[in-house]
Amino acid sequence: MAQTDQTSSQVAAAGTTSEEARQILDRLASRFSCRDFDHSPMDPDLLAAIVADGVQAPSSCNQQNWHFIIVTEPEAKRRATEIAGGNPHFETCSALIYLCFQKGWTHGNFSIVQSVAAACYHMMLSAHLRGYACIWNAGIGDHAALHDMLDLPSTFELQGALAIGTPRPTAPQMKAPRRPLEEVMSFGTFSRPDHAVYPAKPAKAYPYFEIGNASNPFAEWDPTRWSWDQIADFRGYSVWAKSPLAGVYVSRRQGDAQGVEHSLLPPTAHDVVEVMPWSGTSTVALDAALSVDAHLHVAELAQPNLDFIRERLKQEGVVRKALSFDLMAGGKLPYADQSMDLVVLPQVLEHVPDPEALLDDVKRILRPGGHVVLSSRNMSSAYGAHWRDVESVGQVPNQGPFTPIEASSLGDLVKARFEIEVACGIGREATGDAERLDGDDAETGRLFALRARRT
Numbered sequence: 172m173a174q175t176d177q178t179s180s181q182v183a184a185a186g187t188t189s190e191e192a193r194q195i196l197d198r199l200a201s202r203f204s205c206r207d208f209d210h211s212p213m214d215p216d217l218l219a220a221i222v223a224d225g226v227q228a229p230s231s232c233n234q235q236n237w238h239f240i241i242v243t244e245p246e247a248k249r250r251a252t253e254i255a256g257g258n259p260h261f262e263t264c265s266a267l268i269y270l271c272f273q274k275g276w277t278h279g280n281f282s283i284v285q286s287v288a289a290a291c292y293h294m295m296l297s298a299h300l301r302g303y304a305c306i307w308n309a310g311i312g313d314h315a316a317l318h319d320m321l322d323l324p325s326t327f328e329l330q331g332a333l334a335i336g337t338p339r340p341t342a343p344q345m346k347a348p349r350r351p352l353e354e355v356m357s358f359g360t361f362s363r364p365d366h367a368v369y370p371a372k373p374a375k376a377y378p379y380f381e382i383g384n385a386s387n388p389f390a391e392w393d394p395t396r397w398s399w400d401q402i403a404d405f406r407g408y409s410v411w412a413k414s415p416l417a418g419v420y421v422s423r424r425q426g427d428a429q430g431v432e433h434s435l436l437p438p439t440a441h442d443v444v445e446v447m448p449w450s451g452t453s454t455v456a457l458d459a460a461l462s463v464d465a466h467l468h469v470a471e472l473a474q475p476n477l478d479f480i481r482e483r484l485k486q487e488g489v490v491r492k493a494l495s496f497d498l499m500a501g502g503k504l505p506y507a508d509q510s511m512d513l514v515v516l517p518q519v520l521e522h523v524p525d526p527e528a529l530l531d532d533v534k535r536i537l538r539p540g541g542h543v544v545l546s547s548r549n550m551s552s553a554y555g556a557h558w559r560d561v562e563s564v565g566q567v568p569n570q571g572p573f574t575p576i577e578a579s580s581l582g583d584l585v586k587a588r589f590e591i592e593v594a595c596g597i598g599r600e601a602t603g604d605a606e607r608l609d610g611d612d613a614e615t616g617r618l619f620a621l622r623a624r625r626t
């Protein structure tokens with residue numbers, strides 16, 4: 172996924188853009204989202220001025236049927252955070268501007284939604300030029316609770332909230348990567364490279380209102396129907412749905428399960444590879460489990476994942492002398508034969524187009540006597556039924572498509588290449604627990620995890 176160095180303003184500069192316009196465009200392009208504010212207050216007049224800039228945006232039929240509610244009171248921001256259920260920046264920002272519109276007018280092609288969005292982005296640019304940072308949130312939580320909190324009439328709809336404030340000095344200073352222009356733009360007719368068009372279940376039509384987060388009949392969860400490049404592309408951009416902050420993308424369930432996975436690590440290993448940790452949640456835990464002199468290689472499919480993980484580890488305070496970030500383009504591990512002591516695959520094989528080829532590659536890079544520690548979501552478990560009936564009915568998650576693998580089949584794939592030393596299940600229930608399951612129960616857990624040795 173090569174990044175082009177052709178920014179939109181550089182393209183414009185090649186045309187008729189004056190030096191002054193180019194500087195402004197470059198300044199606008201330097202905006203990036205912030206999700207870590209310093210709690211400082213902002214003058215209400217300044218907030219009103221930002222909204223005044225925003226309403227200079229165009230609106231459908233010039234109806235300006237938008238409405239913006241500015242929330243600054245700490246108690247109200249705390250309540251907004253509670254309703255959103257996991258946006259700490261709602262509490263630490265200076266102000267939340269709720270984006271609303273009046274229902275009943277100019278709905279064709281969502282034109283009222285397009286209008287509010289234009290105003291929101293204009294406010295973001297205004298805030299940016301004035302030295303403040305923002306984050307636009309569609310994820311605001313339960314609309315009924317928000318209508319109540321904001322005293323919003325039922326004839327008005329909520330579309331999102333813009334959080335504005337001053338970043339904490341330690342907040343990540345990184346802009347999410349942009350696709351090369353030629354991937355998202357074509358002259359005359361549609362043209363887009365294959366890796367940037369994602370698989371969907373074949374259908375005659377894809378009616379908009381049939382597609383939602385919880386229910387998407389067209390979602391293609393089977394990674395064998397995706398190419399390595401499509402998966403790389405998808406994961407690389409979507410990891411930036413959040414900022415690379417400490418603690419991002421961590422759930423308690425995952426944390427507890429990771430503890431059990433890492434209890435399978437061999438006592439010593441010097442050259443270690445972690446394969447496809449997506450956002451680095453497992454990398455933080457793995458770093459803590461390894462000896463200080465181990466060399467940890469993080470291998471991911473796309474450069475934007477590596478950039479995210481690098482910054483995230485910095486934010487988490489990880490200081491390891493030997494730490495490398497390596498691109499495994501096309502799903503190939505970029506290491507020499509027999510160069511590693513340990514390869515860790517944290518819930519990876521169910522995400523890849525060709526698990527057997529990846530296991531062969533793992534074997535290739537392991538020294539004789541070296542270990543692989545892996546886990547996978549298990550289809551033959553209570554979770555497997557939950558995945559079939561609930562999860563897989565919805566949208567493919569930002570980590571990419573996956574299909575749980577039956578523990579016994581996974582065991583067979585591993586046995587064909589390695590000597591299994593220990594295997595266990597993790598999590599008796601479909602979701603929630605991280606109980607370790609041994610013996611006859613090992614193949615019934617939500618996750619199936621094992622340590623195997625290259626002979």
Ligand SMILES: Cc1cc2nc3c(=O)[nH]c(=O)nc-3n(C[C@H](O)[C@H](O)[C@H](O)COP(=O)(O)O)c2cc1C
Binds near residue numbers: 202203204205346
């Ligand atoms: C319509 C819209 C909704 C968004 N909703 C959320 C959200 O609910 N939570 C969040 O953390 N970021 C949200 N974002 C922010 C995007 O993740 C962010 O803009 C994107 O990753 C690009 O990063 P940048 O803003 O730093 O350029 C939203 C952005 C847009 C445009």
